[in-house]
Amino acid sequence: MTDVDGVASAEANPxxxxxxxxxxxxxxxxxxxxxxxxxxxxxxxxxQNCARMRSAFPDADVRYAVKAHTGxxxxxxxxxxxxxxxxxxxxxxxRALTAGFTGERVHYTxxxxxxxxxxxxxxxxxxxxxxxxxxxxxxxxxxxxxxGYDGRACLRVNPGVGAGHHAKVxxxxxxxxxxxxxxxxxxxxxxxxxxxVVGIHAHAGSGIDADDLEDHRSLVSRMGSLARSLTAPATDxxxxxxxxxxxxxxxxxxxEYVDVGGGFGVPYRADEPPLDLDAxxxxxxxxxxxxxxxxxxxxxxxxxxxxxxVLLTRVNTVKPTASEVVVGVDAGMTDLLRPAMYxxxxxxxxxxxxxxxxxxxxxxxxxxxxxxxxxxxxxxxxRDRRIERPVRGDLLAVGITGAYGYEMASxxxxxxxxxEVALAGGDARxxxxxxxxxxxxxxxRDATADADDETGxxx
Ligand code: LLP
Numbered sequence: 001m002t003d004v005d006g007v008a009s010a011e012a013n014p015x016x017x018x019x020x021x022x023x024x025x026x027x028x029x030x031x032x033x034x035x036x037x038x039x040x041x042x043x044x045x046x047x048q049n050c051a052r053m054r055s056a057f058p059d060a061d062v063r064y065a066v067k068a069h070t071g072x073x074x075x076x077x078x079x080x081x082x083x084x085x086x087x088x089x090x091x092x093x094x095r096a097l098t099a100g101f102t103g104e105r106v107h108y109t110x111x112x113x114x115x116x117x118x119x120x121x122x123x124x125x126x127x128x129x130x131x132x133x134x135x136x137x138x139x140x141x142x143x144x145x146x147x148g149y150d151g152r153a154c155l156r157v158n159p160g161v162g163a164g165h166h167a168k169v170x171x172x173x174x175x176x177x178x179x180x181x182x183x184x185x186x187x188x189x190x191x192x193x194x195x196x197v198v199g200i201h202a203h204a205g206s207g208i209d210a211d212d213l214e215d216h217r218s219l220v221s222r223m224g225s226l227a228r229s230l231t232a233p234a235t236d237x238x239x240x241x242x243x244x245x246x247x248x249x250x251x252x253x254x255x256e257y258v259d260v261g262g263g264f265g266v267p268y269r270a271d272e273p274p275l276d277l278d279a280x281x282x283x284x285x286x287x288x289x290x291x292x293x294x295x296x297x298x299x300x301x302x303x304x305x306x307x308x309x310v311l312l313t314r315v316n317t318v319k320p321t322a323s324e325v326v327v328g329v330d331a332g333m334t335d336l337l338r339p340a341m342y343x344x345x346x347x348x349x350x351x352x353x354x355x356x357x358x359x360x361x362x363x364x365x366x367x368x369x370x371x372x373x374x375x376x377x378x379x380x381x382x383r384d385r386r387i388e389r390p391v392r393g394d395l396l397a398v399g400i401t402g403a404y405g406y407e408m409a410s411x412x413x414x415x416x417x418x419x420e421v422a423l424a425g426g427d428a429r430x431x432x433x434x435x436x437x438x439x440x441x442x443x444x445r446d447a448t449a450d451a452d453d454e455t456g457x458x459x
């Protein structure tokens with residue numbers, strides 16, 4: 001491991017942080033102080049993950065996909081670690097700016113952007129012209145130019161190659177995303193007559209593992225070819241084809257970067273090997289080929305924050321049934337949606353703590369279903385999982401929840417969202433307070449107060 005930002009060795013910065021690596025006494029103390037459900041996010045681990053990413057991709061622009069975890073403490077940590085911010089909405093752009101990212105470090109990736117988002121982002125771009133807007137449809141380009149935008153733009157391409165841990169997160173071949181590959185050159189050259197085309201972008205999907213490496217390679221190689229075409233003069237054929245409307249730039253485009261997306265997976269299961277990031281980086285450079293003057297960019301989200309997070313939850317019910325032991329806990333799909341939405345696996349560890357119960361190590365293991373408090377059959381974190389037998393009052397830790405955990409939380413069943421604590425060094429700091437019942441009705445009360453306001457609070 002090379003030295004980046006003071007993180008020097010594999011020992012100082014291990015490739016994996018497993019749930020078992022967390023200190024049980026510390027997690028227990030946090031749950032006792034702040035209550036449960038409680039998200040814990042370790043900023044030191046976020047910093048380590050940023051450093052490993054930068055070390056694997058030393059020449060690339062590394063952009064943190066903010067959607068994985070938008071908490072301000074995380075954003076500030078990532079910014080200090082030298083990563084840029086990739087934002088999926090105007091809300092994320094606002095959050096990135098509030099966390100201190102300057103315009104040139106903000107990349108807004110518009111996916112069917114609502115008018116309100118474009119209005120806001122064009123306003124922001126007027127103040128911060130070094131910001132880049134990535135667009136994946138000609139309509140988006142038209143809507144931007146209608147708003148007077150002629151600034152930095154990147155073209156999102158649909159490379160026709162998808163990958164990822166679940167069908168719902170494979171984007172690369174989903175028609176929803178990006179300009180179809182076979183039209184991309186023409187659209188980019190056409191766009192260049194109206195905006196400053198500085199990059200091209202594609203994202204295969206989320207949760208890429210070693211088995212997806214070939215797909216990753218083929219996506220990158222397609223993007224490399226496209227970049228080579230764009231940085232050369234347009235072919236006579238394309239020029240002639242476009243001559244009717246005369247609307248393309250035939251000169252080489254001055255591309256600054258090729259962004260090949262994020263999606264780098266992390267091991268959720270104890271026996272799963274970590275992604276070999278150096279091998280991915282090498283495969284990426286190799287597949288991209290030679291592109292003088294054009295940088296590589298990557299957009300990791302999960303990799304930066306996933307193993308920095310744990311969700312703590314308390315057992316409130318233990319119910320033996322004919323088929324299984326159901327362990328009811330106070331966190332559910334409203335706190336952590338991934339198991340219900342993607343059948344995602346998260347490690348679960350018994351921390352113990354119930355009064356008069358033996359320490360976890362002194363208990364028999366048993367097969368359990370861990371279920372939340374939401375009135376939905378799908379509200380289970382796991383089925384048929386062997387752990388030491390929990391009793392009422394125990395704490396459980398759900399691991400690798402730092403990415404897409406709190407972010408996908410909701411108030412369904414009128415459940416207030418959990419609190420979140422950030423760790424840095426020996427300190428713990430409450431960074432999101434637990435929601436209260438009054439928060440559940442706040443927008444209704446505001447609506448009454450705003451009854452005369454026909455915008456519905458949409459400003
Ligand atoms: N770039 C773009 C354009 C993306 O759409 C995404 C994720 C990323 C980067 C970052 O991907 P990552 O490195 O985090 O895998 N909720 C799902 C994941 C959805 C990801 C959406 N886009 C989950 O919990 O698995």
